[in-house]
Amino acid sequence: MGSEILVQVQDLKKYFFKERLFSTEKEPIRAVDGISFSIRKGETLGLVGESGCGKTTAGKAILRLIEPTSGQVFFKGKDLMSLRGEELRKLRPFMQFIFQDPYESLNPRMRVGEIVGEGLEIHGVARGKEKRERVEEVLEQVGLHPQDAFRYPHEFSGGQRQRIGIARAIALRPELIVADEPVSALDVSIQAQILNLLMDLRDRLGLTYLFISHDLRIVKHISDRIAVMYLGKIVEMASSEVLFRQPLHPYTQLLLQAIPRLDPAKREEKIFFKETFLSLEKERGCLFAPRCPHFKERCAREAPFLVDHGDEHWVACHFV
């Protein structure tokens, strides 16, 4: 992995303005609330957090699959947010997205060959025979058979469909892949196959991943660095090794503790934290404060910033 930075995200925000069912108040939902990080070429950054913390929204906003509310994303030095139509389209092949649900993300009426080759044609990369050859090559790279190009998605199992999704993503020889929970819908034994495949492809094709998942074991396994998200913000970021050895944010600590140990002898008593009812008020303080075991008065008043505690170990907590 080089030191060249491929993606740089700066203060990215995505708010949804929705009228809530039982209130007239028009408070936005701050799905992504000012996140910043960069990913080096060839690196895998894991983005981890629980449901609703904004992971998927962040991933989509970074690729501009949805329009961010504000912030900047630099991809190979170009400011994606300032690009229009054709300029953005030209960059598209280099940044691809893999979806969580292999059932819903493939058009059931298209043959696998068309699904995988569609992008090649749209972006004018290859047509006709050349396109067919490229599709065959890619299918083999993801462990499918060239003949599978003539079949339809419903003829495949969940794991194979995810392979099709991966083939579609790598067909254009991208540099960055945002993978959103790419194995969550799969059985454990198939998860392992797909994780192996993603890691092989990364090494062989020199890919850079933003790997989004709620599963800490999986994130640790595949990532070089990990960013932990809570309610739209990154609360901690470090190399995976350091994050697991020395988690500093109380939320990360609790998250790591909650991972089942796979060893019945180590059913230690865990520390638990409050499950809250309060829909968070328009708080100025730390978003994690209501659930934090170390809550102090300052936390209610003042939101902590993400601060570097050395060796690129970033933490957003007043008391670290």
Next chain:
Amino acid sequence: MRHPLLEVRSLTTHFFTEDGIVRAVEDVSFEIYPGEILCLVGESGCGKSVTGLSILKLIPIPPGQIVRGEILFNGRDLLKLSEKEMEGVRGNEISMIFQEPMTSLNPVFTIGDQIMEAIQLHQKLNKRDARKKAIEMLDRVKIPSPEKRIDSYPHQLSGGMRQRAMIAMALSCQPKLLIADEPTTALDVTIQAEVLRLLREIQREMEMSVMLITHDLGVVSEVGDRVAVMYAGRIVEYGPIEDIFHEMRHPYTRGLLESIPQLEVKKTRLNAIPGQVPNPLNLPEGCKFHPRCPLRIEDCRREEPPLFEVKEGHYSRCLRWKECR
């Protein structure tokens, strides 16, 4: 000798569909002792839920049918009971909870109404006492300010709180056996950890038995006493939890465990099980796992292995269990 609370003998449940016979559960036997948690673990479609539903005779007939077997609950064969008699068992002596609480909680009634209804179905209590009991149950599953929460509608609760309310409802008649089908699968890890701990605590307090259905070996390791590993409708390994995790004697159990990334060691590749689960309409001959098995030999193709006793209380359905360690 302890006597089992529940003995399932050669349970065989099939679905007669247009495409053919789905042999969802085939010759499954196990027992659950008083006050223990038995985990039924395996991947999608292996027959865990059908096993659970068969015990309560909740299989849709047709297309389903319990073809064979006995389900002895306190010595009484549930399969011989009339539907009317079964109604006295369900929700009373044996309760069941499901993965997604929203599908089992009715959105138009408060959780209090629903718990009270469950109570009054089996117990002669007036409304006031039933309400008192319901508040007690909510308190027991550690829902804060239960006297207020009792009047909440399901959508007003978080996922974790809903699952607690479900547990409260299932336990309101103090069942002897709780069948919990993926009770934490829809929850975040931190909430899952709490719900599992709660389940374990209550199970001890009430000296209740639990059959916990899950696809997650992590969940098993946190709460199980004994484990049955299922594959393609069969139990392939069965034994005490320590044996399953540390001295497994079936290559499928081993494969499942090795498919999960370790936190302690950084390995670049996982030992994934090759291939995929067989089509239930078209199961392979012999051992159902042999097409994916690293230890397979010619004999595995020919004949389905029986459950071998590895040691007392630990069984493996593998011809080569001695070599599998």
